[in-house]
Amino acid sequence: MVLFHCQWFWTHYTYMLSFLFTIEEINRNPHLLPNISLGSDIYNAFPSEQNTMENALFLLSGGNQGFSNYNCQTQNQSVAIIVGTASDYSVQIGSLLELYKMPQVTYGPFDPVLSDKEQFPSLYQMAPKDGPVIYGIIWLLLHFGWTWVAVFASSDMKGMQFLQDLKDEMLKKDICVAFTKTLPAATGLYSIIDTHFVIQMQFHYSNAVSSANVYILFGDLGSFVTLHFVEGFYLISGKVWIVGNPYSAQWKLVFSYFSKMLHSFHGSLSFANKKKTIPGFKQFLETLKPYQYAGDFYFTKFWIDIFECSFAGSLCDKIGDCPPNSSLKFWTNFDMMTTSYFSYFIYNAVHAVAQVLHKMLLEKIEVRSPEDADHVILLPWQLHPFLRKSQFTNSEGDYMSFDDKKHMAQYDILNLVKISNVSWMLVKIGEFVSQSPDNQGMAINNETIKWPATFKKTPQSVCSQSCAPGFWKIPQEGQPACCFMCDLCPDGHYSNQTNAQQCTPCPAQKYPNSEKNHCHPKIVTFLAFEDSLGITLTSTALFFSVVTVAVLRLFLKHQDTPIVKANNWALSIILLISILLCFLCSLLFIGRPCTATCILRQVTFALVFTVAVSTVLAKTITVILAFKATKPGRTVRWLLVSGASNSVIPICSLIQVIVCAIWLGTFPPFIETDLHSEPRNLIIVCNKGSVIAFYCVLGYLGILALGSFTVAFLARNLPDTFNEAKFLTFSMLVFCSVWVTFLPVYHSTKGKFMVVVEVFSILASSAGLLGCIFAPKCYIILIRPDKNFFKSLKNRGIRHSEISTYKYQ
Template sequence: MSVLIILLLLFLSHMVCKTHIVKCNAYELESPLHKYHQSGDLIIGGIASQARFTASPVRFVAKPPPALLEELLVVPKNYQHILAFAFAVKEINKNSQILPNLTLGFHIYDSYVNARKTNHATMLLLSTLEKFVPNYRCDIQNDLIAVIGGLDAETSYHVATILDIYKIPQLLYGSAPVMNDKTPGLSFYQVAPQESRQSVGILHLLMHFKWTWIGVIVMDSDNAERFVQTVLPLFSQHGVCFAFLEKMPKFTFATEGYDMLEDGTKIHEKVMSSRANVVLAYGESYSMAFFLWLPYLSDLEYVKTKPRGKVWITTAQLEFSSLVFQKTWDTKIFHGALAFAIHSNDEPRFHQFVKSRKPSSTTEDGFIRDFWQQAFACVFPNPDEGHAEEDFHRFLKNVSFNSSAGDKVSFNHNGELKAGFDIINLIVSSNQSFHRVKVGRMGPQGPAEQAFSINEDAITWHSWFNQTQPVSLCTGSCQPGSSQKMKEGKPFCCYDCTPCPEGKISEHEDMQDCHKCAEKDYPSKNQDFCIPKTVTFLSHEEPLGISLISLALSFALTTVLVVGTFMKHHDTPIVIANNRGLTYTLLISLLLCFLSALLFIGKPQKVTCLLRQTAFGIIFSVAVSCVLAKTIIVVLAFMATKPGSKMRKWVGKRLANSIVLFCSFVQAVICIVWWATAPPFPHIDMNSMTYEIVLDCNEGSAPMFCCVLSYMGFLAVVSFTVAFLARKLPDSFNEAKFITFSMLVLCSVWLSFVPTYLSTKGKYMVAVEIFSILASSAGLLGFIFFPKYYIIVLKPELNNREQLIRKKR
């Protein structure tokens, strides 16, 4: 168990890239490398022996099968991974603590990216060494314990359909094949983390750099179709949309050059003409052979669009390897690319192992000369050819150990390796080689926001971007204070930025809609944030409140002065005229009217809200009732002077008191009904003022408030009418003219009050009502009592009976 996992870990640690079939043999490590064209996958079969041989040499022997032509070119792809595998086996075999009494070996077979060849190689793993006899084994010491399938999903699928019959597990270091409903559950163990974790990592990478306008190129395969159907919608949900989505053709031996040029030219035009500076590439291990056509095509005469810098983001499945004839092609298009790779740590002893390999000898390595010959254009004599052959699952499910590099290795319940992804920055050197720099990480567990990390300063971007972070947006960001307006027929990443309507804000970039502030806040000038409203009411401390208080107290003191003067001259004719009782009642009610205005100033309380409108309504009704009574008394007094008039019995205090009491009682009843049904109460008004929260009194019932005002208006109109009709009566005992003017002022004030009150808001509504109270009360005080006060104080000689009685001529 531990052997297989360490073996897997070392493959994982050094980015196993090409799909190989490797078979582990017991006594020696012989690897019959079938000569192949460079797109073939390798399949690795692991075999363990019951007897331990401590001095087992590690040898690779390239042995072509008889069916293959000798002239086929040997190109060992991803040779470093074969070395990593050999190093792992060697480390396991020399450590007696890992697999006591067992020795690991392996065999390597080529799949040729062909179902028939893959099935044939898999059957070889299940047969006796060197004998292709299906379902027959005579070698009891060599047991096939597992198979490491191809990096490409299609190869792994063909291998699995046979291995599943024998219940032999397959270890995958690429994507698991897409299964249809009729496919039985195959035994896959993925030595790659969950692909969904990689998708989340890519999404967070895009969100981190605010790349919301990207292009996507995928392989024409089942896995790519699953990626398009499941992952790309997730990107769209997070605000990423796609400038283009292109499918690259499958690369096979039968691919014609013309078809490759035609498809490549189409994709080249899409990529290079797009405003999207980021391209996401999802493909199989051999997809790089197709991508390398893009810079090659740009040199052709009929290609219109010249290459420009792009940030390529690649998935862990895609290997940066090329075909033999492409090794001199320009790879600078991928300079600065960001690639996801299975998380790994360096193993120092592996580097020493690699340095110890000598191309001059093929005793232990049948691949090394082929690799050197293709990589460095060396010429070697043909190596010796030898052979070795092939060859159990129960240990894999519960495997868990720490590798020599310090990584914990285990599988989850789905048979997927519990590991994260590294984010790799690819830097192209002058010799067209790739230098891989680890710049970030997508951890295997925890919330995606915490698992994702990246070091921006460590990234080298494509020279096109002058080492500044690329921007990949269809439309620039909409600044706070504006919102996105979608363009008809365009992807949702393409939009116009429109200012927020009045009363709404957007506090972040790229908001899809503006929204209102809370009731306690109001929008800023630029409509990009909310400002708390200030709490306001008509206060005693503010200038307006102080002015109104001063005015009310001044009028109240003036009224007190008039009352005092009248009381001092209580028995004079001018005071006695027109009913002293009504005079004093009117003065006291006016004094209370002036003082009632003070109830409207200050922070609204339950008591003040309950009293201020009703108290003023009743008191002012008493005042107007007194004026009405005075007017009626004047008329009746004139009529009573006529000979034989029956009006004498109506002239007197009883009638005056009855008028005042009745009219005031009606107003009191209205106020009591108001209190009983919907009384006024303190209220917090958050909506009437844009920048303020107004503390005021809600009138409770608007109709009852209107009834109170309407009744006072009715009394004023009646008083004005009677006084107007009596204005031309003889001057003796006649206050009708003064009452007419006072009622005219009163009606004018309250008629103008209604539109003014309705057109103002907040505390100024209260100020308007206070001013109306003071103005109307002052009108009554001035026009009715100022002439009498003037005679009493300044013209006392006129305050006698002879002056008041004029003979009728």
């Protein structure tokens, strides 16, 4: 069994010690591989593909010379290889080992590239998938509201896979990448400084300083050191770094050898795998003696570097004898007593191979004779069927297997804190647990986090400031989704959350407040009697009604006077009553509408105005017949005496009644709630039902008024003593002017103001009829009674034919 060692500093030597400890533990176990000692060879993997391949050839040839397809030590042939933390090493030797179907078990981080069984059919990864750390980073970004971040990833396969997976998840959560930078692959101490990369970073930071305050870093120790050189020249500082690599051994190396660069990472956050323990390993390290592995050059050098002393039998020259009580537990420069994550998987990897060997030996012994039991030969390719199905529970109670089943991932969230100028520590501030993409949880204590000195509080990292409630995001063309503008929600819409993608329409019964962040219930409104307009119109209607009643009473009292008789007393009374009803019908338009008032207001308005206008028409016709009757001919005189002109009123009114009946029988008016005319009000209005019927009513009334105006206009030149033809003409001119003006004004208003316009038109037209026709007569009756006698008419020299006309009227 072989261990490819692949790190730079002595802290990684604990991987080899854990390997040796596991070998010894298995050999002491009487139940595992009984009567068989498990052996091992250790090969160092230098940061060079050439050296790595040479060591692989030495292994396969079983000697110190790399001759392929030749091994003179068949009895001691290795059956499996335990490979180090870097995936690159597994890739480099994978093709060579595959020629011999040599099982390769890696103890490094899980790499999706190495899980491709078509490319690496003989490779097995001990560590579970660490993909959930990406979900942890996403949770961390969402927790602090960071949506604008930069990403640095190593240029190896694992770094590129991490970068792609992270971008995919960030896209799902509307998190944007300000820029990405791949760090040069660094597999050794002397290959980490890439001049070309440093020049690139110089150009980037001198021309485009990113507004992102959060940088995500995924890589090995070489990535940290590379950034240290860039920072030293181009000041990449004052940022919050999130370290995505969950294997915290690199932090320990930074503490030990690169403490000067840590000021750039003060306040950084990182994810670290939960600490594991290997039973008995700590005691093994504490009792380790310098002579225990005297034949191992690296062990000797390791001991000399730590304690600056050597021991008898050392491969190095004497530099001072080591004290008898020297022990690693007294070495305080670095904590070697804590089991690293990789040491834990080396322990499990060796046990996994040992379990497989144990099962294979049991099967071979069962099919062989007892005398051949000691001569069992195991070949590397024979391990694969057992390795694929290998599963066991280790001494810590953790389930181990080589399949792709997802394990529950548990990470500690650590905060790098500066204690003094030379003292740093990682403080645990939270935990992240992930069983599946849909089953995750994070606990974090914000109060204990120490941020970089440039931030006095929790830093922000956004491309655009959040849109407050009441606003919505407007994407910017050619910019990432996180870069946007905020605009106030349009009328009738609101948003009650930050960074709303779009505004939500308020329900029909509600309206948005001035801040557009929530909706208020609309106020139910109508033209009420209590409103100022309602009071004004009601008072006006009642005032003119009282005036009309007074004029009616005046005409009843002076019905025997010439001026009342001359103007056809009966028609005047009908006209006054219809005008009174016109004033009173306007009250139906005021107050909360109901089904009855909706029907009555339109029908009553149509009928009473039809009576009023037809009465004016009858009065005009009567005036014309009275003056025509003075000429020879009995027909006109008969029409005048018989009162045929009075039949105009019922005929005209009957036509309007028929139109109204059709209206009510087909599509009558009804109550309706107007939701849109006024943004903040629910207006209760009367829908006219059939619009055609409504305009037929108005059209008929207009034709009747126009006819009355035409007839009165033609009679305007008749003798004007007690002749009201001129007054009738003027009254109908006022009437038509009001209703012609009504139509455009009515259609240009909304809500209850439409009702106000209609009521005003009713009152104005009715007042016009009352004033123009009856005001001159009231003036003579009340102010100039001397003119209200036939004697005064005679004194004025009026012809007898005119006086006869009054009598016929």
